[in-house]
Amino acid sequence: MTNKYKKHLLILPEDDANRQVANGFLLCSDLNDRNIQVLPPSGGWIKALSQFKSNHINDMRKYDQRRMLILIDFDGDENRFEEAQKDIPNDVSDRVFILGSFSETEELKKKIPGLNSYETIGKALAKDCVNETNNIWGHDLLKHNQDELDRMVISVKPFLFH
Numbered sequence: 001m002t003n004k005y006k007k008h009l010l011i012l013p014e015d016d017a018n019r020q021v022a023n024g025f026l027l028c029s030d031l032n033d034r035n036i037q038v039l040p041p042s043g044g045w046i047k048a049l050s051q052f053k054s055n056h057i058n059d060m061r062k063y064d065q066r067r068m069l070i071l072i073d074f075d076g077d078e079n080r081f082e083e084a085q086k087d088i089p090n091d092v093s094d095r096v097f098i099l100g101s102f103s104e105t106e107e108l109k110k111k112i113p114g115l116n117s118y119e120t121i122g123k124a125l126a127k128d129c130v131n132e133t134n135n136i137w138g139h140d141l142l143k144h145n146q147d148e149l150d151r152m153v154i155s156v157k158p159f160l161f162h
């Protein structure tokens with residue numbers, strides 16, 4: 001459990017595949033895992049946003065050190081990010097991030113050679129963040145995240161990585 005009064009990141013995954021990727025991210029040895037928590041899967045991108053609105057916005061306002069990552073599948077929808085962003089109130093939007101596979105997370109396992117589990121994908125994504133590389137984040141299914149990823153890394157890297 002994270003300390004609500006210190007900088008921390010909560011990850012809200014839409015489904016179990018995204019939860020497993022987030023758990024893989026936690027396996028990165030350069031990560032300060034006391035400052036990050038993966039929440040249970042929501043059951044879809046719409047439910048993740050609904051859960052964010054009903055369960056997390058008030059706490060985001062109460063705990064100004066909290067950051068929230070909502071992991072969703074974009075399902076090939078080029079407008080998904082904008083649709084999801086509409087549910088984020090302006091007063092917390094600088095601390096809320098939306099990332100995910102352009103299709104479905106399941107496609108990442110099929111399309112990225114050598115990364116045959118969600119956990120290995122998550123760990124590789126974390127290494128990219130630590131090393132400031134785009135080996136995995138630059139993949140066709142993930143490159144649409146670049147602007148949001150850059151914004152998130154600036155916010156969380158100082159307290160998440162050693």
